[in-house]
Amino acid sequence: xTQALTFTVxxxxxxxxxxxxxxxxxxxxxxxxxxxxxxxxxxxxxxxACTVHVSGKPVRSCSFPVASAAGEEIxxxxxxxxxxxxxxxxxxxxxxxxxxxxxxxxxxxxxxKALLDSNRSPSDRDIKRALANNLCRCGxxxxxxxxxxxxxxxxx
Amino acid sequence: xxxxxxNRRNFLAMSGSLVVTFTLPGAASSAPARQAGPVKTxxxxxxxxxxxxxxxxxxxxxxxxxxxxxxxxxxxTQIAGEELDMPLNRIRIVEGDTLLTPDQGATISSISxxxxxxxxxxxxxxxxxxxxGEASKVLGVAPEQLATEDGSVMSRQDGRRVPYxxxxxxxxxxxxxxxxxxxxxxxxxxxxxxxxxxxxxxxxMWGEFSFxxxxxxxxxxxxRVIRPAAMGAQLLSVDDAAARRIPGFVATVRRNNFLAVVxxxxxxxxxxxxxxxxSWSPWEGLPEKxxxxxxxxATPVVRRDVTLNTGAAEEALKSAPRTLQATFDFAINTHxxxxxxxxxxxxxxxxxxxxxxxxxxxxxxxxxxxMLGIGRDNVRCIFIEGSGCYGRNGNEDAAADAALIAxxxxxxVRVQWSREDEHVWEPKGPPTLLDYRAGLDQNGNVxxxxxxxxxxxxxxxxxxxxxxxxxxGLPKDPAHTGSIHQQLAIPYVFPNIRxxxxxxxxxxxxxxxxxxxxxxxxxxxxxxxxxxxxxxxxADPIEFRIRHxxxxxxxxxxxxxxxxxxxxxxxxxxxxxxxxxxGRGTAYIKYELVRTYVAAVADVEVNRRTGEIRVVRFHIxxxxxxxxxxxxxxxxxxxxxxxxxxxxLLEEVQxxxxxxxxxxxxxxxxxxxxxxxxxxxxxxDRPTERPWGAGEPTSGVVPPAISNAVFDAVGVRLRxxxxxxEKVLAALRRV
Numbered sequence: 001x002t003q004a005l006t007f008t009v010x011x012x013x014x015x016x017x018x019x020x021x022x023x024x025x026x027x028x029x030x031x032x033x034x035x036x037x038x039x040x041x042x043x044x045x046x047x048x049a050c051t052v053h054v055s056g057k058p059v060r061s062c063s064f065p066v067a068s069a070a071g072e073e074i075x076x077x078x079x080x081x082x083x084x085x086x087x088x089x090x091x092x093x094x095x096x097x098x099x100x101x102x103x104x105x106x107x108x109x110x111x112x113k114a115l116l117d118s119n120r121s122p123s124d125r126d127i128k129r130a131l132a133n134n135l136c137r138c139g140x141x142x143x144x145x146x147x148x149x150x151x152x153x154x155x156x
Numbered sequence: 157x158x159x160x161x162x163n164r165r166n167f168l169a170m171s172g173s174l175v176v177t178f179t180l181p182g183a184a185s186s187a188p189a190r191q192a193g194p195v196k197t198x199x200x201x202x203x204x205x206x207x208x209x210x211x212x213x214x215x216x217x218x219x220x221x222x223x224x225x226x227x228x229x230x231x232x233t234q235i236a237g238e239e240l241d242m243p244l245n246r247i248r249i250v251e252g253d254t255l256l257t258p259d260q261g262a263t264i265s266s267i268s269x270x271x272x273x274x275x276x277x278x279x280x281x282x283x284x285x286x287x288x289g290e291a292s293k294v295l296g297v298a299p300e301q302l303a304t305e306d307g308s309v310m311s312r313q314d315g316r317r318v319p320y321x322x323x324x325x326x327x328x329x330x331x332x333x334x335x336x337x338x339x340x341x342x343x344x345x346x347x348x349x350x351x352x353x354x355x356x357x358x359x360x361m362w363g364e365f366s367f368x369x370x371x372x373x374x375x376x377x378x379x380r381v382i383r384p385a386a387m388g389a390q391l392l393s394v395d396d397a398a399a400r401r402i403p404g405f406v407a408t409v410r411r412n413n414f415l416a417v418v419x420x421x422x423x424x425x426x427x428x429x430x431x432x433x434x435s436w437s438p439w440e441g442l443p444e445k446x447x448x449x450x451x452x453x454a455t456p457v458v459r460r461d462v463t464l465n466t467g468a469a470e471e472a473l474k475s476a477p478r479t480l481q482a483t484f485d486f487a488i489n490t491h492x493x494x495x496x497x498x499x500x501x502x503x504x505x506x507x508x509x510x511x512x513x514x515x516x517x518x519x520x521x522x523x524x525x526x527m528l529g530i531g532r533d534n535v536r537c538i539f540i541e542g543s544g545c546y547g548r549n550g551n552e553d554a555a556a557d558a559a560l561i562a563x564x565x566x567x568x569v570r571v572q573w574s575r576e577d578e579h580v581w582e583p584k585g586p587p588t589l590l591d592y593r594a595g596l597d598q599n600g601n602v603x604x605x606x607x608x609x610x611x612x613x614x615x616x617x618x619x620x621x622x623x624x625x626x627x628x629g630l631p632k633d634p635a636h637t638g639s640i641h642q643q644l645a646i647p648y649v650f651p652n653i654r655x656x657x658x659x660x661x662x663x664x665x666x667x668x669x670x671x672x673x674x675x676x677x678x679x680x681x682x683x684x685x686x687x688x689x690x691x692x693x694x695a696d697p698i699e700f701r702i703r704h705x706x707x708x709x710x711x712x713x714x715x716x717x718x719x720x721x722x723x724x725x726x727x728x729x730x731x732x733x734x735x736x737x738x739g740r741g742t743a744y745i746k747y748e749l750v751r752t753y754v755a756a757v758a759d760v761e762v763n764r765r766t767g768e769i770r771v772v773r774f775h776i777x778x779x780x781x782x783x784x785x786x787x788x789x790x791x792x793x794x795x796x797x798x799x800x801x802x803x804x805l806l807e808e809v810q811x812x813x814x815x816x817x818x819x820x821x822x823x824x825x826x827x828x829x830x831x832x833x834x835x836x837x838x839x840x841d842r843p844t845e846r847p848w849g850a851g852e853p854t855s856g857v858v859p860p861a862i863s864n865a866v867f868d869a870v871g872v873r874l875r876x877x878x879x880x881x882e883k884v885l886a887a888l889r890r891v
Contacts (some may be wrong), residue, residue, distance in 0.1 A: 019403045020423065021845065027423045036370040037363025039543075041494050042575040046821040049494055053583075075364035090361040097353060097787055100795055101225025101544030103359035103495045128829040135821060137494045138225055138544040140791070141799030141832040 005070045008013030009033065010079030019108060021067030025059075026050050028066045031078065037077035038108050041135075048107035048134035052076050058114040077106045090111055091149035093144075107134045112148045121152055174503060186843040187588060193321070198258045202331040203286070205258040206279035206286035211325035213307060215239035215247045220260035221272035222252040223356070224515055226851050227796035228268045229355045233272050234784055238348040239280035239340060240287075242320075244355075252517040252539025262516035262618050264547075264669060265639070268850030269784060270751065273847065281337040283329060290323045341781065342843035348842060350786035356541075368540040369498045369801070373568040376500065377406055378422040380429035381571065381843050382415040383581055384627070386814035387665075388699040389436035391415055398431040403819035408432065409564045414628035415559050422572065440813035442664050449485055452589045455660040458613050464645035473605035476595025480692055484592070484681035485877045486859070487808035489585040489670055492787040492822060495543025496600045496864045497582070501558035503566055507534045512555040515777025518621045520552050523633060524559045527625040535559075546799065547638065548620055548668035550582035556624035580816045581826055584809055585670030586612045586637055586663045590681035595652075600693030605724055605821075607655040607685075609678060612663035620668040638669020643678040643856060647746045648686070648704040666813070671857035675747065676800065678876060683743040683860030696725040697742050697864065710711035710746050712840065713755040714834050718743070720838045721757035729871035736763050738772075739869025743861040744852055752853040753779040758833075760859035762869045767881030771801050771833040771862060776854060780838060781845035794835050796854035802827035804859040808878050 002019045009029070016032045024043070029035045029052065038061055041049030046055030052061045053069075053075040089109045093127075098136070099105050102104035108131060117131040127148045133139055136144065198203045198218075208216045208387050217236045223229040237244045250256055252263075260272045266545050284304055291309035292299045310317040342348070359365040362533035384391070396408040399417055404424030409416045413435055419425035443451035473479060490578045499512040508528060514520045517537035517795045525532045542551060550573055558571040573581075588611055595604035614637035625632035641657035690700035698718050702711050717723070721740070730739060739762065759773040774797045783789055806825050865876045872887040 004845050018423075020427065022425045027421075030370075031422055034741035035363070036366065039367070039495055040369065040572065041430055041496075041543075042820060044575060044820055044822075046575075047494060055483070077361075082362050083358065083362075086362075090338050091422065094358055097357060097791060099225075099354070099360055100227070100791060101494075101541070102365065103225075103543040105360050105491075106363060111363070118235070127829075128832075131829045133828075135494060135826060135828070137546070137799070137826065139802075139832075141798055141829055142794055142835060143791070 002075045007069045007072050007074055010076060016066070018066055021065060023066045023071060024062050024063040025052070025064045025069050029061060035076055039103055039106055041103070043083070045103070048111060049104050051107040051110040052112060053114065056117070058111050077091045077109055088154040089116070089148070089151040092147040092154060094152060096100060096143045096147040098140055098143035098147040100140050104134060108136070108144050112151070115148070116152055116155060120146070120156060124149070125149045168840055169251065176714070186725055197255055198256065200260070200275065201332050201456070203279050203283050203331050204334055206276055207329070209320045209324045211321050211427065211529045213319060213321045214248060215240070215242050216275060217247060217249045218250060218257040219251055219272055219276060220257045221268045221516070222263045222515060222539045223541055224263055227354050227785065228272070228794055230352060230399045231784045231788060232273060232276055233355060234347045234352055236280045238345055239277050240284050244347060246307060250380070252514070252523045253519050254535070254537045258517040262519060264618060266747065266752065266851040266853060268714070268849060268851070269821050270846065270848045274719065277339060278337065279333045282331065282334045282341045285334070285337050286329055286331055287320055287323055291318050294318055294323065327890050331405050343525040345843070348784055349459055349585025349782070349841065350785070352785055354788065363475055366540065367495065368511060368542045368570065369542055370494060371500050371511050373500060373502060373697065374476040375847070376570050377417050377565065378425040379418045379557070379569050379571050380425045380574070381557050381577065382417065382432055382434055383435040383577065384413055385441035388439040390442045392435040392437055392812035397431040398430040398433070402428045402431060402448060407565060409561050411564070411625065412562070412629040414624055416557065418561060418565055418569065423652045423709065436499055437553050441814050442811055443510040444813065445811055448587060449589055452587055452610050452660065454659060455662055456494065457658045457828065458661045460765040461657040461659060461661040462654065463641050463642045463657060464653050464655045468786065469604045469606050469654035470651040472652035473593055473595040473606060474604050478596040480591040480874070481591070482685055482688060482691060482875055484590040484682060484684065484754050486677035486877045488587050488589040488665065488808050490579060490804055490818070491546045491549035491582055491670055491807055492824065492826065493545055493549050493578065496575055496578040497540065497554035498570070498572045499551070499555040499558040500568065501555065502560035502568040503562040503569060507536070507561050508563065509536045509538065510559055511538050511540050511827055513545065513551045515545055515548065515551065516618065520555055523552070523619055523622050524556060524847050527556060527622055527630045527632065528559060528563055529631070546671035547673065548583060550578050553582065553623040558621040560628060576819045579819050581623060583635070584665040585673065586640070586665070586667040588640070588677035590603060590678065592685040592882060594685070596689070596693065602650045602689060604652045605646065605650045607682065609641070609644050609657045609672070610660060611657055611660060612637050612666065612667050613659035621666055623666070630792050635667050636669070637667045640672030640674030640677070642748050643675035643682070645747055645749055646682055647707065647710060649706055650700070650704065665816070671799065672852040675745070675852065675856045675857065679743070679745050679856040680859035680863070683857070684863045684873070685876065687860070687867065691728060693729045696727055698723055699725065701744050702744070709753050710744065713753045713777040713779050714744055714837050715755050716776055716840065720777060720836055721775040723757060728870065729867055730869060732869070735765050736761050737869040739865045739867070740867070741861050741868050743857040743864065745856040747848070747853040747856070749838060751848040752850060754853045754857050756857040756861040758865045760862060760865040760869060762866055762884065764870065767884035767888070769803070769862065769866060769879055770806055770831065770883060773834040773836065774858070774861070775836045775839065776838070778850065779840040779842065780848040780850050780852065780853070781842050782847040783839060783841045784847055786839055786841070790837055792850045796852065797835050797858060798832055799825060800855040800858035801833060801862065803876050804862050804879060806878050816855060
């Protein structure tokens, strides 16, 4: 049975219909609302490529039931900044050239944002711990750590 | 010469929506595989194959090589922009479209710069000469008085200039690539050799970049393939009653053992795939995992490739007063792209168009045509960047899945592989077994070197079997393993050498090339065994390597890495006391013995109690000739180090007698942030030398450098990759 759900994405109210409340939020965002910043990586909350924030907390949207997002505020990579008004993390990742394929970058930035929300001057160790459950297969880790540090300095 | 009819405009009007898929999100209109009317040439010997100057003053570069996350899109922009003095922001690259781009070979073997980039450079140099020739007529100035600058030809006499688009805009050059057209003097380079920022990174950070996973067509359906329960199982029966009840269900597609569900939306396809009850025959045709190497050794040899034969190695070994021998193995590895493979296909009027992240769209086109039983001209494959690709992973298979289902249903179809599809069903880097023997004389000189590799046979053409064709019982290629015989021959000068790749009749899983195929595994054995010899004769491992090299550039990378790492000569294992023990080891490679040189020093810590190895730091000296983009190069080297450290310490495909049991990242762990090494790099730039690639060579030094560092720390040799805690503890118990 089809049901309607309402939540906000990047401050804008969105309404979607689904016949399966267990459908992961990822599919609503990508296929129904047309976002492409969050990526499908595993569907198992193992890699982090799909990370978005739900009411201020990073979640793995590939495994987060869409029904649980009802009434919540969702923040995506597109929502934290853009070319016209970039977020320091986005700028820092560009300045450090912290990508190879960049498929993981969404998750890296959204997870790092959660870290910086609670820790304004993280050490390398803090950053590595915070990103321990975000996988990068190209081996861009060192640049990502530098980018997060740079962003923290920009935000200080 | 520059006055051919304007046929490109027609063509661009037809296909413009495709070439802008990188910048236009969401739905793009489709185009037929076969175009009516004149089409752009894709000839490798035509300037028009590679380059077009557009009427709006921009330039398009067409290349069969594709950016797999390595940054070659940016490097090609630099190469073309440099040669033609065109501002980089006015250059667009079209990659891997079988209708538009020349077939420059698959994007493999770290040859995108050395082959692909140099073909572009020569086409651009030819174009520049032609533009100067044309401007000479227009301006009435002798060619030698003309220069190029900022997308224009300029008179040195009076400063008058004419922009390229006024000379040729939207028209064909209609000239052959001139291999002798003068290229620029590297001393005058403005953008080549500079750390130009990657063209794709900003969009990727805004979340606006369109990966192949983001490509959509109007009316597109979503499919999921249901895989056999055991790898060689036969499909006995299908009950899709429950799937049919899922809203959005469209069809079940079955062809022999190929089974898929199609739905109107992606989640419905996933649910429907789960709801289908498929019954498969039992099958237990895989070898016992615990006895994999016995199985490899017992597999019949169908061919012996002698990759180096100097003197009489067997005889010299027999008469040597002292001999050493060791056996090495490297586990079955998965490519493990972070984003599972994905493709979209459309079947229209007997033509198949496929959007894919394939690293070899030109080969894929042939394979899909064969599978579907249609002509090559009826298939068009168009590259759209996917998740990082480290060899022939599942991209081509997802494309074949989509092609088959699109033809069966007559509708545009998107196939997104699951994590399990990727981990279990992408082709694997095959198991590698290596036997080494060496003979030493009374003075400790190596008089004989023998290496024997046991690796699967493969066809000559760089294509591996399409999974869909295999499951559906349709025409298919045999498998290709990548050139895994490479790097078995050695760069060192010994009087008697014989290296042989024994090609085996079969291997447990569908093989393909995996980043640094053969070179990673074979160089592990070679450089670790060489270290054993250096230790046996009481030589410092770096000095020992240098002593047996004649190649100056090879010697230089070793000397430079020794300086970078502040290497102190050592002639035996340190065997320091304590629970956590530090050590360092070295390794060297000259890629395929003909190009890129890399030397490494690895610093490790070994925990004697837990068996854990921590790779603390890698030092790399790297010479790939002329550097196009030093920052892009460093990014690749860093990636090689981390990626291969992961393979060396952790990675191994697990399986039972029926199927692969490493089905996700929990079952196939890779290196995570807390465990990544620091990386120090010394780049050797040689602007006047030919540029070579860097996508793979550094991977060849990582496993042996770590193994040799562990020996330095605790005095045990690790000869079986990955170096798991269990193996380290077992090795420590043996001393």
